[in-house]
Amino acid sequence: MLQAGAPQLAEMLWKTDSELFRILRSSHTIEEAREGLFLHLNSIERSLYKINSKRELKHLHPLEKNNAKHCARVLKNLIRTEYEGVSGASALRELFLLSCGKNPAASSGFLCEMAALFSGLYGKSRIYSGPHPEFLKLEGRKAALMRSEFLERYSTDMEKHFSKYGSGFDGAIIRERAASKKRIMHFFGASEKSWNDYAWHIRHAISDLKTLKKLVKLTREEERGIALAEKYGIPFQITPYYLSLFLSPNPLKKGRAIRAQVLPSAKYCRGCMQAKRSGASLDFMEEGSTSPIRCITRRYPKILILKPYDSCPQICVYCQRNWEIKRLCDAKVQKAPLLRALRWIRKNRNISEVLITGGDPLTLSDSFLDWIIGAVAKMPHIRRIRIGTRTLVTVPFRITPRLVRILSKYHVPGKRELCIVTHVEHPTELTPETLAACTRIRKAGISIYNQQVFTYFNSKRFETCALRRELKLFGIDPYYSFNTKGKEETNDFRVPIARIEQERKEEARLLPGIERTDEPVFNVPRLGKSHLRAWQDHELIMVLPDGRRVYRFYPWESMLESVPPYDYTDVSIYDYLKRLMKDGENLEEYKTIWYYF
Known part of the structure; x- marks a missing residue:
């Protein structure tokens, strides 16, 4: 469908359902068309559920019929006046005008969605290549x-x-990175001892374009983005170690996933600046409304987040807390609010678990970590302490024998668990250095869990499966796969919800169960995670004229309290597939994406 223009897509749609065209064309008003279309969809839906239906649909394969039922449900959502009011758009109006020849600007993204839905409604999804195997x-x-x-x-x-x-253990990748390491060490005049010292990497984190250009080759687009970051005062920084992981800047090669994480694009910088000038908040999760006291975020009954520090060894472009993360030189621990936060936790005995994150707490000294973890561990109601850190990937030398001794001191089987929650995005980040760090932690009996953010740069066919396989060999358990936060400035990273659902069903499911232990989730602002595999947790309510879907999410509390739903505008499947096609992907492998709702 992506090769066809809008006129061809419209013709395809009318051929798929001539009755649809007749209803729309013969209706004098949109309301008349709505009534006729509801009757039409109800008639088809009844025939899908009747054993002795006289329509041709009775001969459909049960799986095709099941998909048709889903399509019918979605189509009825799209023409409901309630959801037109919620979304401020009307798919029915677009179709009505198109049938009258009054909508020449109908987008290809919108028409692809409609063509897929009506094809699916009639059992023509092309999901299945033939009869039973x-x-x-x-x-x-x-x-x-x-x-x-x-x-x-x-x-x-x-x-x-x-x-x-690839992976961080591929011979060619190791050789290229060894050369990068040598070049970076020469530039800074560093010894091997310095390179293996995490504090050296934190002191020498690169945060300016001039230095970066001397160390790695940048594309024109990358230079433009970093120049804008400097101009607008948008923080970015990269550890020398992580910089040594950079591979060729060729956008179609393996190094792209790593570079994109830390090099802000021009689009990202302009988005941040536009939001700042307009007074819009970049706090997508509305943490300000879930912080009962400074340094604490609480969205769930038994666990909370404790944030002692507001920087990291390096800054990820797509971070949900990009609005509050500072450069290392601008960050500091403020002990007074932290002490008040600890007192708050001590008094709230219903809290049983604390996630210490930030920023990255392992940026801080051993003595500080010993103090803060010890303060939490002394509270008798705390059963688990999580440490949220990316240092296993950004500066693995941080995992020293001394640090592991401190951590293991507070990991007491049968009484209290201490575990690490990290954030590996791509198999090429899993290097010999990271393996050494993970091994040291695991030998102390401490578990490590991974929370992947599912972005454009790790969303290709079986790419996240490749990560899961490597993670398990490193002693890291896949825990969550997060749909990228719906922050406008991070559109370069965002992937349609349908793609993460497709990945789970068609790719992750083929792995052994012990490797696919992560759960795909969407984070609802203020309220927290919504499981993407559960129909009862969300539904597709509209397709906008530009092809973007609008979803309604029902938060985790929806069966406990009358909490309001959250309406979310996704990125377009059409635009995502066009981008994949430009990057050389075989779109036939993604053809079922339209049928994940």
């Missing part, structure tokens, strides 16, 4: 052998994709 017609060993061959095709396809993404 041949092995289902056999029994015994013959069936088993044919089934095994069938599964081999899945596995071979997976391995083909895994080989594209």
Whole structure:
């Protein structure tokens, strides 16, 4: 569909459902069209549920029929006046005007969504290539052998994709990074001892374009983005270690996922500045409204976030807290509010778990960490302490024997757990240095969990599966996969919700269960995580004229309290697929994305 223009897509839509065109064309008003379309959809839906339906739909495969039912439900949502009011848009109006020849500017993104929905409604989704697999017609060993061959095709396809993404243990990548390390050490006049000292990396974090250009080759677009960051005072910084992980700046090669995380784009910088000038908040999660006291965020009954520090060894462009994260030289620990926060936790005995994060708390000294973790551990009602840190990836030398001794002091099996929650985005971040850090932690009996942010740069077919496989070998358990926060300035990173749902169903599901332990979630501002695999937690309520979907999320409390739903405008599937196509992806592998709602 992406190769067709808007006129061809409109023609495809009318051919798929001629009755739709007749209803729209013969209606004098949008309300008349709405009534006719509801009757039409209800008639189709009834035939999908009737065993002895006289319509051609009764011959559909049960899976195709199930998809048709989902399409019917979505289409009825799209023409509801309630959701037109909520979204400020009307898919029905766009279709009505299009049928009258009065909507020549109808977007290809919108028309692709409509064509997919009506194709699915009639069992023409193209999801399934044929009837039942041949092995289902056999029994015994013959069936088993044919089934095994069938599964081999899945596995071979997976391995083909895994080989594209590489890992931090690939020989060619290790050699290129060794050369980068040597160049960076020479520039700073550093010894091997200095390189292995985490404090040296924190002191020498790169935060200006002039230095960066001397150390790595940048594309023109990357230079433009960093120049704007400096102009607008948008903080960015990269540790020398993480800079040594940079590979070729070729946008189609393996190094792209790492570079994009820390190099602010021009679009990002302009978005931040525009928000600042307009007075708009960059606090997507509205942490200001979930902070009962300074340094604490609380969204759930038993756990809270404690933030002692507002910087990190390096700054991730897509960070949900980009509005409050500072450069290292501008950050400081303010002990008075931190002491008040600790007193607040001590008095609230219903809290059983504390996530110490920030910023990255492992940026701080061993003595400070010993003090703050010890202060939390002394509270008898605290059963678990999590440490949220990216240092395993950004400066793995931070995981020293002394630090591990401090952490293990507060990890007491049967009484209190201490665990690490980290944030690995791509298999090429998993290096020998990171393995050494993870091994040191795991040998102390401390668990490590990963929270991946699912961004454009790790969203290709089986790319996140490649990460999961490597994580488990490093002793890291996949925990959450976060849909990228809906922050306008981070649009470069955002991926349609349908893609993370597709990844879970068609890719993650093919891995052994012990490797796919993460749960895909969407973070609802103020209220917290909503599970993306659960129909009852969200629904598609509108498709905007530009092709973007609008979802309604029902928060985790929705069966406990009458909390309001949250309406979210996603990025366009059409635009996402066009971007993948530009990057050389085979779009046939993503063809089912339209049917994830």
